[in-house]
Each structure stands twice: as C-alpha cells, then as structure tokens.
Amino acid sequence: MSDMSVTICGVTLKNPVIAASGTFGYGMEYNEFYPISRLGGVSCKGTTLKERLGNPPPRIAETCAGILNSVGLQNPGLDSFISTYLPWLKKQDTAVIANIAGSTVEEYCEIAERLSGTDVDIIELNISCPNVKQGGVSFGTSCESVAKVTSEVKKRSAKPVMVKLTPNVTDIGDIAKAAEDAGADALSLINTITGMRIDIKTRRPVLRNNTGGLSGPAVFPVAVRMVHEVYKRVNIPVVGMGGITKWEDAAEMMIAGASAVQVGTANFRDPFACIRIIEGLERFAASLGLKSIAELTGTVLEW
Ligand SMILES: Cc1cc2nc3c(=O)[nH]c(=O)nc-3n(C[C@H](O)[C@H](O)[C@H](O)COP(=O)(O)O)c2cc1C
Numbered sequence: 482m483s484d485m486s487v488t489i490c491g492v493t494l495k496n497p498v499i500a501a502s503g504t505f506g507y508g509m510e511y512n513e514f515y516p517i518s519r520l521g522g523v524s525c526k527g528t529t530l531k532e533r534l535g536n537p538p539p540r541i542a543e544t545c546a547g548i549l550n551s552v553g554l555q556n557p558g559l560d561s562f563i564s565t566y567l568p569w570l571k572k573q574d575t576a577v578i579a580n581i582a583g584s585t586v587e588e589y590c591e592i593a594e595r596l597s598g599t600d601v602d603i604i605e606l607n608i609s610c611p612n613v614k615q616g617g618v619s620f621g622t623s624c625e626s627v628a629k630v631t632s633e634v635k636k637r638s639a640k641p642v643m644v645k646l647t648p649n650v651t652d653i654g655d656i657a658k659a660a661e662d663a664g665a666d667a668l669s670l671i672n673t674i675t676g677m678r679i680d681i682k683t684r685r686p687v688l689r690n691n692t693g694g695l696s697g698p699a700v701f702p703v704a705v706r707m708v709h710e711v712y713k714r715v716n717i718p719v720v721g722m723g724g725i726t727k728w729e730d731a732a733e734m735m736i737a738g739a740s741a742v743q744v745g746t747a748n749f750r751d752p753f754a755c756i757r758i759i760e761g762l763e764r765f766a767a768s769l770g771l772k773s774i775a776e777l778t779g780t781v782l783e784w
Contacts, residue, residue: 482763482766482767483763483766483767483769483771483772483773483774484772484773484774484775485497485759485762485763485766485773485774486773486774486775487521487740487741487774487775488775489603489643489667489718489720489740489741490603490641490642490643490666490667490717490718491641491666492576492602492603492641494521494522494576494741495521495575496520496521496759496762496763496774497521497731497735497739497740497741497742497762497774497775498520498521498731498741498742498744498755498758498759498762499520499521499522499523499524499576499578499720499741499742499743499744500517500520500522500523500524500743500744500745500748500755501524501722501743501744501745501748502524502525502526502527502578502580502605502607502645502743502745503526503527503550503552503580503745504744504745504746504748504749505523505524505525505526505745505748506525506526507523507525507526507566507569507570508520508523508570508573508575509566509569511748511752512573514752514753515753515756516573517573517575518573518574518575519575519755519756519759520575520755520759521575521576521741521759522575522576522577522578522602522603522741523570523573523575523576523577523578524578524580524605524669524743525562525566525570525577525578525579525580526555526556526580527554527556527580527581527582527607527610528556528558528559528562528579528580528581528582528592529554529556529558529559529581529582529583529588529592530558530559530583530588530591530592531558531559532556532557532558532561533553533554533555533556533558534555535552535553535554535555536551536552536553536612536689536690537689537690538689539687539688539689540552540553540688540689540690540693541693542678542687542688542693544676544678544695544697544699545699546697546698546699547695547696547697547698547699547700547724547746548695548696548697548746548749549676549677549678549687549688549693549694549695550612550673550688550693550694550696551612551688551689551690551692551693551694552612553610553612553613553690554582554610554612554613554617559592559595559596562579563595563596563599567579567599567600567601571600576602576603577600577601577602577603578601578602578603578604578605578643579596579601579603579604579605579640580605580607580645581593581596581604581605581606581607582607582608582610582613582617584613584617586620586629586630586633586634589606589620589630589633589634590633590634590636590637591637593606593634593637593638593640593642594637594638596638596640597637597638597639597640598639601640602640602641603640603641603642603643603666603667604634604638604640604641604642604643605643605644605645605669606630606631606634606642606643606644606645606665607645607672608620608621608626608627608630608644608645608646608647609621609645609646609647609649609670609671609672610672610694611647611649611672611673611675611692611693611694612690612693612694618647618649618672621645621646621647621649621650621656621672622647622649622650622656624655624656624658624659625659627644627656627659627660627663628659628660628662628663629663631644631659631660631663631664631665632663632664635663635664635665641666641667642664642665642666642667643665643666643667643668643669643720644660644665644667644668644669645668645669645670645672646660646668646669646670646671646672646707646711647670647671647672648670648671648672648673648674648700648703648704648707648723649674649675653670653707653710653711654710654711654713654714657670657710657711657714657715658714658715661714661715661716661717665717666717667717667718667719667720667740668711668715668717668718668719668720669719669720669721669722669743670704670707670708670711670719670720670721670722670723671700671703671704671707671708671722671723672694673693673694673695673696673700674694674695674696674700674703675692675693675694675695676692676693676694676695677691677692677693696723696724696745696746697724697726697745697746697747698724698726698746699724700723700724701723701724701725701726701730702724703723704721704722704723704724704725704734705721705723705733705734705737706737707723708721708734708737708738708739709737709738709781711738712737712738712739712779713738718740718741719738719739719740720739720740720741720742720743721734721735721737721738721739721741721742721743722734722742722743722744722745724746725742725743725744725745725747725758726744726746726747726750726754727747727757727758727761728757728758728759728760728761728762728764728765729761730758731744731758731761731762732761732762732765732777735774735777735778736777736778736779736780736781737779737781738778738779738781739778740775740778742758744758762774
C-alpha cells in the first residue's frame, strides 16, 4: 500500500481527505457512522467570537447537481468551541482545523490569539463566506484586505494559518499571491459561488437571504480550474475543494495541484462519502505503484 499521509504547513495528516467546514459540524454525528479518526482532518463549522444564530430560514435549497445555502455562520461561539467541542475532537485522533470568521480584522485576530493557546492543529481563515452582512467575503475580494487580515492574524497566531479563498473574484491567482506574500502558510479553496433561485409562482427568492452560496458537483470544474491556477501562482500548499463527490474527483483535484482535499456537500448525500474517497484513493495510489499519494499533486500535463 502507498503512504497515504500528506504534510501541509508542518502538520501531517494520515490521509489527504478532510471534512469541509460547515458540512460536518464537529464530527460528532458522523462519528456514529464511522470513527472520524479515519479522516485526515476535520475542518470545524466557522467559529465567531460570539454565538450566532445565522440567517432566518429557508436557508438551504436544492439545485441542479448542488445546493444553495445561506446558513450565515450559525455557531455556538468561541468559548463553547474551546470548552465543549475541541476537547472531544482532540480525542478522536484526526487533525483539527478551526475555521474562523469575524466582522473586523481585530475579531479575527482575537480568535486566532485565543486558539493559539489550545491544541487546534491549523487555523483556517474564512474570508470567503458569502452569507453574512459584515465581514466574511468582503475581506476576501481585494488583494489589500486579504493581505491586511492575513498579516495581522499571522502576527497574533502561534498556529499555522490556512487562508480560505472565495471564487467570487476576478482573478483568484492575484488574491492567492496576496495571501502568500502576507504570510499565509497554506491556502484552501473554493468556498461557495454566490447564486440565486426564484420561485416563479410567488416571485420570491427561494432563500430568505435572497442569495446563497452554491456548492456540490455543479461547482467542481470551476474549483479544479481555480485550484490549478492558484497552484501555479504560489509556493505554499493548496487544499482543494468544491464538488468533490467520489475518489476520482479527489484524485483529479490533487493532479490539478492540491496537496489535500476537503469534502463538503457530498457528506449530506452519503455520510460515508469521505471513507469511500479515502479507500478509492488508496486503491488508485497502489494501482499506480506510488510510494506516496503526495506524488499525485500538480502532475497535470497541460496541453
Ligand atoms: C451548509 C454549508 C455551510 C457551510 N459553512 C461554511 C463555514 O462555516 N465556513 C467555511 O469556510 N465554509 C463553509 N461552507 C463551504 C464549504 O466548506 C465548501 O467550501 C464549499 O461547500 C465547497 O465544497 P463542497 O462542494 O464539497 O461542499 C459551507 C458549505 C455549506 C454547503
């Protein structure tokens, strides 16, 4: 069998498959289906300084080959994360990625500083949530604000910082470079693509928030293109996500340039999605005679 471990920003994951933020809670429910210690890591629901109830419903709608969500960062807040969820997760023998969000740079910094004193493995800076009025994606759409929030958080964080990018920009390569130059240890992408659906009878948008973020298989080709573009622009590891549903998608994302992958929406349809992907990658790597799954990363042969 090939070595399935990968190392991103100094943290070794037992395999390259991470459950994506906001689609896996803290792993407690999924742990009833399989031991989440099988995963390379878990990226927790976006954590803010204070508890948030999120946006009013309806806030999830099915679309062709995907879902549109406007959950709006519902979470129990930093104190609960540290006192209740993190201790449980740390016992599960998988890497813990704390996905954090704020409405000001100072809020991001405060969360990062407090997490520095915990045994979180990586901080994932969510500057790409399209569903909150303040903060979120507004930090992720200009090179200046990406550089500012990244460099300030880096000053206050003792943990590796992985910056999560939004696809809702003109040139994701420029944004990625700005994050790298500001000190990011790794990048993850893509967050959801802003979308909208309308009920033709009522003429009301199907989501109460009017717009939401599109995820699932519908976004996969966009994600592969962006991961590849970013891979070519930066020298830090790239964690790829967006529409990965089966092991072939994960392999494709790695070939495009990802050192590891995250799996989100697929977990809703099949709670065993991550396990099937890990097992498929194991078979694929062995069939190619790879010493290490990491040998796949960035091996696309462009025309
Ligand atoms: C219901 C839902 C909630 C999400 N919440 C978060 C979040 O809190 N923080 C974050 O960075 N991304 C969040 N995301 C985005 C996912 O982590 C991921 O970037 C995106 O869905 C694309 O991957 P996928 O197609 O595999 O789901 C959320 C996605 C969904 C569907």
